[in-house]
C-alpha cells in the first residue's frame with residue numbers, strides 16, 4: 044500500500060500543474076542527478092516565426108505553393124509556423140506524404156516529388172544545395188522539387204523566459220550534469236546552450252541518437268537520468284529515462300502518454316518544484 048504522505052505530495056504537485064503518474068515517481072525524481080533536455084519546445088518556446096525566403100530558379104509564389112501544400116500535412120511546430128506565416132495562391136494536391144523523423148517530409152505535390160526539411164534530408168536523397176545554407180544561423184527549411192534544390196525558408200524561435208534562471212537554480216540545487224540535445228542545427232544548439240549557461244549540448248541529432256545518449260548516461264554508475272521533452276519524436280527517450288518529464292503545453296499526446304511526469308504549465312521552474320515536493324514528501328513518509 045502507498046503511504047498516506049504520498050497523496051499529499053501528489054496533490055501538492057497537481058495543484059501546481061505537475062502531474063505525477065504514480066507515487067513512485069515522486070520518490071524517483073528526488074534521486075535525479077542528471078538532466079537531459081530537449082531544446083525546441085522545452086528550453087525554447089517552440090513557436091517559430093518565418094524570417095526569410097530565398098528561392099532558386101523558381102518564382103517565390105510557385106515555391107510557396109509547393110512548400111505550404113506539404114507542410115499542411117505536418118503538425119511539427121516548424122510546419123505550423125510556415126503555414127501560418129506565408130500564403131499560397133493555389134491549393135496543390137498532395138499524395139503519399141511520408142514524415143522522415145528528425146529531418147522533415149517527403150510527398151507528391153502537384154505530381155512532383157517534393158522534399159521539405161533540413162540539410163540532412165536533402166543529403167539523404169542526394170540532392171545538392173548551396174554550401175552557404177550551413178552558415179545561416181536560424182533554423183533552415185530546405186525545399187527540393189523533383190530532385191532539384193528550389194530554395195529555403197528560415198524560421199526562428201525564442202528562449203522561454205524562465206529558462207536561464209531555471210537552469211541556474213537546478214545547478215545550484217545539485218544537479219551535476221545538464222545536457223541539451225536537439226535535432227536542430229548544431230550551430231543553433233551551441234548558441235542556445237551558451238545563452239542559457241548549459242555546459243554540454245549536441246545538435247544535428249536524430250531521435251535514435253537522443254535515445255543512445257540517454258541510454259549511455261543511464262549505464263554510468265550512480266547516474267539517475269531525467270529526460271525533459273515535448274515532441275512526438277521524444278516519446279522513446281521519455282520512456283527509457285529513469286524519469287521522463289513532458290512539457291504539456293504544446294507537447295504531443297504520445298509524449299504526454301509516455302511520460303512519468305507531465306508539466307502542464309510548460310514552465311521550466313516546475314522541474315525543481317517537482318523535485319522539492321518529492322523531497323518534502325519523503326520527509327513526511329519516513
Ligand code: ADP
Pocket residue numbers: 081082083114117119121122144145146147148159160161182183184224225226227228250274276
Ligand atoms: P528537435 O530535436 O529540435 O525537437 P526535431 O527532431 O523535431 O527537432 O526536428 C529536427 C529538424 O528536422 C528540425 O530542426 C527541422 O530542421 C527538420 N524538420 C522536422 N520536421 C520538419 C517539418 N515538418 N518541416 C520542416 N523541417 C522539419
Ligand code: MG
Pocket residue numbers: 081083273274275276277
Ligand atoms: Mg522535437
